Amino acid sequence: MASLEYTADEMMTIAASRALWNGAVCFVGIGLPSAAANLARLTHAPDVVLIYESGTIGAKPDVLPLSIGDGELCETATTTVSVPEMFRYWLQGGRIDVGFLGTAQLDRYANINTTVIGDYAQPKVRLPGGGGAPEIATSAKEIFITVRHSRRVFVEKMDFITSMGHGDGSPRDTRGGMVGRGPTRVITDLCVLEPDPETRELVVTALHPGTTREQVQEQTGWPIRFAGQLATTEPPTRDELEVLRDLHARTRKAHAGQS
């Protein structure tokens, strides 16, 4: 097969989609995680259960939602519950396999900041805040994070932790199974990172095709470590690319069509 042309963003979304297995119950964040989770549903994981914090359980949107509560999600869901029920019974109740999150910043222990850059009371940049993420990060059995790789995101020191990853690297207090394992995978447009089993610091375990170690280091705000057996991500297949591009095209058309 002739090699396919694709963008780094497409590689990221496709690599992130492959992390979800068929039948996984996934609490989906808006944006990149939603694209990845829906791509998984439309390719190798038709029975993945997509849950959005607006209360929609088993959503099967034909186009990607702009907000976490677009009508498309409710119309295609198995059921729609109230927001208190969503957070109490479904998330806190331990029924979520994977929380799929994005972020504005993250550190070497995959802690997430979506609250503020600079001092909280006198912020340099006020970000939207935590939303569902602070409890998704601890109540889902594991967490995937997908985000574009840059020094603005992968920072040495964060001003604020909105949602816990692996804290300071100490083992998590899992409270008899009611608190999940935390971030197990971070998928960027350059590589895949996983926490070291001992130190819980993020380690690059796979580079996307054509990416170099130097590029990853250049875009990371701390001295990044690489796994001894560094893999190369499988490039996108023709099918994955077609389905993803169709999804984006449908989405653009749907959102442009409303004025």
Next chain:
Amino acid sequence: MAKMMSLQAAIAEYVRDGDSVALEGFTHLIPFAAGQEIIRQGRKDLTLIRMTPDLIYDQMIGMGCASKLVFSWGGNPGVGSLHRLRDAVENGWPRPLEIEEHSHAAMANAYDAGAAGLPFAVFRGYIGNHLPKVTSTIKFIDCPFTGERLAAVPALRPDVAIVHAQKADRAGNVLFEGIVGVQKQACLAARRAAIVTVEEIVDTLDAGPNAVVLPNWVVTAVAKVPGGAYPSYAHGYYQRDNSSYKQWDAISRDRDSFLAWMQEHVIQGPTDTAAGANHGVA
């Protein structure tokens, strides 16, 4: 028993300067028309409560209605920042805004506790993050049975709750359909008044036995406002106008363009019909 009123009369009668007010609607059924009526009536010093402040709170904050915001996610969904909220927090414009910041789980639980008449909500949350350092209403307690450390937040009890729904019948019973968010909880948690705007008033709700219905004796006022959730949406009536949400980014980025837009579309807009009517939706 619910009174049938105009929106203008309901806001004039029940929303006072200095009140805590929750205009709820989780991305769906956002009570835009009611929020804009509060702006037109020039209410001040409000404590605005809402999980997802959205464009309507950006407008209310930018027009100087609020002195405090209680919230859990303050962005323009899928687009970016709420620029008026940011300007108030970062620069104190048009006036300083105190913030009380939570997570969604905390606020959803706090509304639920308010509806249930409990003083506080308990849940497994705020583990390992910095929100408890900056929000004084986040505490921790030990479960008296297992010893597990759990998060606690005070119940939300707004003076006034304001929501939008699809339908009310002529007796003022209200039906919500689709993404129902925390509207029922917010109305039941309200101390003084629960105001509901609706798309239409019908002879019979035709609600299934398990539908989300607020009986008329827990509703203070019902106002018919077709298009009252625009540019958010009303399931079964009209879709979310995503392009308006995208356009808001440019309108709201600059103080002058924001004020000009508000003057044209809200201050001089129709006083007793919906934002949606103004945009040709209803």
